[in-house]
Amino acid sequence: MTSPTTFEFNQIGIIHSCYTEKFGIPRQPGLVKETTATLELLPPFNREDTLDGLEGFSHIWVHFIFHQCIQEKWKAKVRPPRLGGKAKMGVFATRATHRPNPIGLSVIKIGKIHKHNKRIFIDLHGADLLDGTPVIDIKPYLPYADIQADACGGFAPEKSPAFPVKFTEEAKQQAITYKNKFERNLLPLIEQVIEQDPRPSYLSNTTDRQHGVKLWNSNVKWLAKNDHFLVTEIEIEE
């Protein structure tokens, strides 16, 4: 009974998201409210009746797989970005990706549940999930059980402060061109993604260095200035 065993799970869905690479993904859900994504149920789970009653809830728990980390070894100790990448913490005291089982958990605000042909989608707001992420379960968020008002949050007691983000005239114009072409307003999304400071900790004290982050089919270039970030260019990847 006490010898460890293994369990096999089937993917039940997939995430479609603006985050097409790991770099730039917010470190927790809900930080970038502008993010829109969808969760698509996959066969044989793509049945509308599995979602009956979900419309009364505002949020769901999404259990997903850190699929780009699945081949990597787990680590007993990791360096959380919240501690500047310096101090090491036990992996079970963090939500790091290199876990013994690469299972992620996000609470996400849901929008419309809709159908296209036989495909079933749940709109997600503020998801911190990579495009293509496999989903293994969805559960309703139950405020009476999940809100632990007296909880204390160790080394991550509150949100990191946001960093001011500015845009060059050129970048603003490119965002307008992008919007006309793809009907997506990139400016607030870029602002909310970059104000989280997605830079790796070892670069967090450098200035005037160019960084890039991919959002949908755009490649956003920005510089770290002394007291703000400056978005200089929005390239469209055709």
Next chain:
Amino acid sequence: MTSPTTFEFNQIGIIHSCYTEKFGIPRQPGLVKETTATLELLPPFNREDTLDGLEGFSHIWVHFIFHQCIQEKWKAKVRPPRLGGKAKMGVFATRATHRPNPIGLSVIKIGKIHKHNKRIFIDLHGADLLDGTPVIDIKPYLPYADIQADACGGFAPEKSPAFPVKFTEEAKQQAITYKNKFERNLLPLIEQVIEQDPRPSYLSNTTDRQHGVKLWNSNVKWLAKNDHFLVTEIEIEE
């Protein structure tokens, strides 16, 4: 990319709990504050350093397996006890056990992290977990991300009201005998377990019917009266 795939996970721990059978287990964590249980890390994950930093947090998320349901088929629609066992809801709008992947999720208040010989334990308060439950992940509860103060809870907006529980003199005496023998105070645990009304919905309108619930090595007998529950006997199972 959009074809479903399967994932294999290793058990990282096991739950030791007073709930030795499914019947009587509270339907969410935290409802029965008196419950004490422990989570034991299993090899090769039984390393203290994997928990470094966890002492600063008050609560953890436990991802576990509904191991007694693992052979059973999933259901697209289930009858949540909250709806009196009558209305059916989509499985993904509930936390029912018969899910496509039988993964459970509980937020649990933690106590001491301690060691006996080479075994590592985390004390759990208010766990809703069956003895022997396999654990596949532990994550810290992050108040700033996990408390969704504006969430709405569909058909389960708040706790069910508690039902009054009384004890016969005989049952009280048996609880004292039990306490002297095993150093466990059963009375508050029994009260908190039974006030949740663990009866199956089809029996919830019957009176004077005897029910039994196993807690640790005791078998607790109780009757449903008109306006309260009456605990009549606490049998010790040797």
